[in-house]
Amino acid sequence: MFSKIGYCLFSIFCTFFVGSIFSQTIESEFSFATNFEVRPTFVEGSNPYFVNAGKWIYVGKTADFDEPGIYFYDTVSKQKIYKAIPLESYYQAHTADFLGQIETKGKRLPLTVYEFLFYEEANGRAGFVLENKAKSSKAKKYFYVGWDLNSNSIDVVEPIYEIPEEDKKSFAQSSYIGYSAKDQSSYFTFAVDADLKDDESEDVSAYIYKIQNQNLTKLKEYRSKFYPYTPDFHPESNQIVIAAYAEAFQNRNPQGYLFQLDSNTFQSFSIPSVPYGICFSKDGKSLYMAAADTGEVRVYNTTNLSDVKKSKWGTHGHKLGFWKDGELVWVRNSGLHIYDPKTLKQKKVIPTKKFYKNHVNVSGSAFVPFQKLLLRNILEDPKGGASNRVLVAE
Numbered sequence: 001m002f003s004k005i006g007y008c009l010f011s012i013f014c015t016f017f018v019g020s021i022f023s024q025t026i027e028s029e030f031s032f033a034t035n036f037e038v039r040p041t042f043v044e045g046s047n048p049y050f051v052n053a054g055k056w057i058y059v060g061k062t063a064d065f066d067e068p069g070i071y072f073y074d075t076v077s078k079q080k081i082y083k084a085i086p087l088e089s090y091y092q093a094h095t096a097d098f099l100g101q102i103e104t105k106g107k108r109l110p111l112t113v114y115e116f117l118f119y120e121e122a123n124g125r126a127g128f129v130l131e132n133k134a135k136s137s138k139a140k141k142y143f144y145v146g147w148d149l150n151s152n153s154i155d156v157v158e159p160i161y162e163i164p165e166e167d168k169k170s171f172a173q174s175s176y177i178g179y180s181a182k183d184q185s186s187y188f189t190f191a192v193d194a195d196l197k198d199d200e201s202e203d204v205s206a207y208i209y210k211i212q213n214q215n216l217t218k219l220k221e222y223r224s225k226f227y228p229y230t231p232d233f234h235p236e237s238n239q240i241v242i243a244a245y246a247e248a249f250q251n252r253n254p255q256g257y258l259f260q261l262d263s264n265t266f267q268s269f270s271i272p273s274v275p276y277g278i279c280f281s282k283d284g285k286s287l288y289m290a291a292a293d294t295g296e297v298r299v300y301n302t303t304n305l306s307d308v309k310k311s312k313w314g315t316h317g318h319k320l321g322f323w324k325d326g327e328l329v330w331v332r333n334s335g336l337h338i339y340d341p342k343t344l345k346q347k348k349v350i351p352t353k354k355f356y357k358n359h360v361n362v363s364g365s366a367f368v369p370f371q372k373l374l375l376r377n378i379l380e381d382p383k384g385g386a387s388n389r390v391l392v393a394e
Contacts, residue, residue, distance in 0.1 A: 144216050321367030322341070336352070364386065
């Protein structure tokens with residue numbers, strides 16, 4: 001039996017231990033539900049991410065039938081911010097470049113913000129991928145659009161791809177890769193599958209683009225069995241990694257690609273299934289990948305991709321990243337599972353029930369590497385928007 005002194009010491013130890021496990025600060029919290037009744041409308045995005053030097057979070061856009069616009073959450077002022085995109089004025093001055101016309105009912109413009117890419121006040125630039133489709137046609141055009149924030153005008157519209165009227169099988173997809181503050185450049189992928197029902201042939205044409213100021217450059221074109229998936233960018237070492245989605249039972253042998261921009265080296269390599277977790281080490285010498293369906297984790301040496309270390313973590317993870325030095329976080333529905341990046345041994349767990357009362361699915365969580373984590377639960381309020389917490393490790 002414990003003495004009173006022993007019990008007190010034990011209580012103090014437990015208090016200290018629990019405090020060290022749950023050592024993080026909730027910087028801010030917010031939730032915005034899709035709302036078609038207000039003007040401008042708000043459609044919640046499924047993959048929010050940090051923009052504007054990490055101060056803002058892209059959270060969604062307006063509905064197709066409304067004026068083109070995008071929404072952010074300001075982590076400093078704790079306010080939702082709306083920015084209207086001056087697309088209609090550009091369209092009216094350049095109608096011959098686009099399919100379709102302005103409609104009086106339903107969707108007004110034949111233009112859709114297909115993939116928002118970046119918004120940076122420091123250099124006064126924003127950009128996105130635009131889809132153009134006429135109401136009475138199946139033909140589609142895709143453009144990169146550059147937005148001058150200082151003059152609030154569209155000053156770059158570059159064609160990317162066109163799907164003709166007679167093509168009934170092709171489907172296009174675009175993904176944001178990342179932004180480099182040091183050279184004020186943004187990167188994204190654009191890919192077209194010639195036949196979505198065909199899993200065997202290498203009929204995905206994929207492209208990697210770089211945007212710097214008003215210049216769009218196609219850096220790479222390649223063929224694959226897979227759409228580019230969960231890409232990531234390491235700005236310090238100028239490396240891009242692109243994964244592919246395949247579930248373990250499909251036995252499709254998914255391939256990833258490492259693109260080292262400084263040497264223009266593009267390498268393919270074997271990756272785990274359902275790679276929801278992807279991140280680089282701080283120096284860019286290690287690349288981590290974690291599989292959501294099997295829990296497998298791999299660490300690749302980026303100078304020699306055949307040098308791979310493997311381990312087994314838990315399943316149902318949705319994001320992998322560092323929120324501070326020495327703490328690699330596998331964000332799972334059950335909790336924030338924190339690992340030593342060298343040994344791959346688990347150091348501690350912060351249960352998601354610490355932040356949420358109901359069911360938990362952390363899909364759409366995001367990191368500012370080595371700074372903070374946006375923890376997102378899409379099930380906290382089934383009738384409302386996702387419940388978001390911005391966490392900073394102490």
